[in-house]
Amino acid sequence: MCKKSYATPAPSPELLIFNNSLAEELNLSSLAKDRSRCIEIFSGSEILQGSQPIAQAYAGHQFGHFNPTLGDGRALLLGEIVNTNGELKDIQLKGSGPTPFSRRGDGKSALGPVLREYLISESMYVLGIPTTRALAAIKTGENVQREQELPGGVMTRVASSHIRVGSFEYAYKSKNQSLIRDLADYSINRHFPETAAVENPYLAFFAAVCNEQASLVANWMSIGFIHGVMNTDNMTISGETIDYGPCAFMDAYDPSTVFSSIDNNGRYSYENQPKILTWNLTRLAETLIPLVHKDQNEAIKLLTEVLQLIRPVYTNYWLSSMRSKIGLSKEDQDDINLISQLLNLMKTYKVDFTLCFRYLSKALVGDIKSIKNLFKNDIAFDNWMTLWKERVSQESISDEKIASSMNAVNPLYIPRNHKVEEALEAAVFENNMKPFLKLHDILKNPYNEVKEFHEYEKPVKNSSVRYKTFCGT
Secondary structure (H helix, E strand, C coil), X not given: CEEECCCCCCCCCEEEEECHHHHHHCCCHHHHCCHHHHHHXXXXXXXXXXXXXXXXXXXXXXXXXXXXXXXXXXXXXXXXXXXXXXXXXXXXXXXXXXXXXXXXXXXXXXXXXXXXXXXXXXXXXXXXXXXCXXXXXXXXXXXXXCXXXXXXXXXXXXXXXXXXXXXXXXXXXXXXXXXXXXHHHHHHHHHCHHHCCCCCHHHHHHHHHHHHHHXXXXXXXXXXXXXXXXXXXXXXXXXXXXXXXXXXXXXXCCCCCCCCCCCCCCCCCHHHHHHHHHHHHHHHHHHHHHHHCCCHHHHHHHHHHHHHHHHHXXXXXXXXXXXXXXXXXXXXXXXXXXXXXXXXXXXXXXXXXXXXXXXXXXXXXCCCHXXXXXXXXXXXXXXXXXXXXXXXXXXXXXXXXXXXXXXXXXXXXXXXXXXXXXXXXXHHHCCCCHHHHHHHHHHCCCCCCCHHHHHHCCCCCCCCCCCCCCCCC
16 A cells, blocks of 8 residues: 655755754654754655655545545655654655656645645644644755746655545455455554454444544634545544645634635535535445444444444534633533524624634623624624623633633634735745744744734735635645
């Protein structure tokens, strides 16, 4: 399921940003002190001792259509490393040149997508969302041809693994049952060892993957994040967010929002993410049928029972997150209606998703004007506020403490589309990394308000602006 491959050395590599704290976690802090060697390794020019670079094969359903021959067309897995917590991590280069799976592509990346993934994946990490991480971003010193000629880049990505739903689809389509079993056994050992000792380990493994991905998508929904392309080859077995192509954080709340320029039918819209979660996991279930039970009908029955639990499990995760966002720690059966009413009002008035929850906490401690302005002082929102405050009073905690707890889960600073674009424009076309580095630093502390950063908390003034985003790099 993999082939040996090697990076194409960059002609004039330049290290733009290096993640020192992540390097320390990976026991690689010594590299940060040797900039020239760091550049050589993470541009693909030097192979670390013991590394055998490979490109991984996988298949995938892309916008619902099965493609049996995908794989790492622009990525190289350098190897695995044990971090300071004893966890195994993959280190991968993205954009380092053609591989056996490039399919007529150049295997390289433009610098903009490299910096975009670096910025957003690290922001997701700080927000507590399971994600792959960024270790380094390199400017290669050569241009790549896309719609226009653009500076090239290479990103170093760190992940718990790069095993995808599409990896299982690739094994399954080979009709080699031992290959499927080997992949499942490896995945169990690496990610869910607790499932190995149960009566039906493969069924338990599937349930564990479902749980992790349900939790992940609930996290996405709770912060207004839209992945953009939830193809099966873009969903990890580990439950980490991966492949930051046409992703974005929503500004004005609209459940139908999409961010992929080719998603004309809204398959991967914000509101469809929970549905696609189940659809993708159904594809995974199909690959596990031969392992779950020797009787195909019984295997399908057992897997279907797990699939039917995905939506309620997801809802529980989502409801727990949304309760926290509006200051609730206790459970009440009417909470889901209270939250749904707020979301409907947000949709009606096109209220900014992020600011709404920050301003709610302000309303608890005296500043009611900010939140009322978002809803244009409508009486319907006043009525909702009355219900909400009655519900909050049941917490038997001071309003100040509740507001503080809300601010601890509701970020003020997110990677706003227009600010991301400004930073990338400066870095790519003006050779100016200062806006990018400033935004990156601000996003390291998303919950603490700083007056000097006021412009970074606001959505774009011209709401008619549309951002054109693409799959891949």
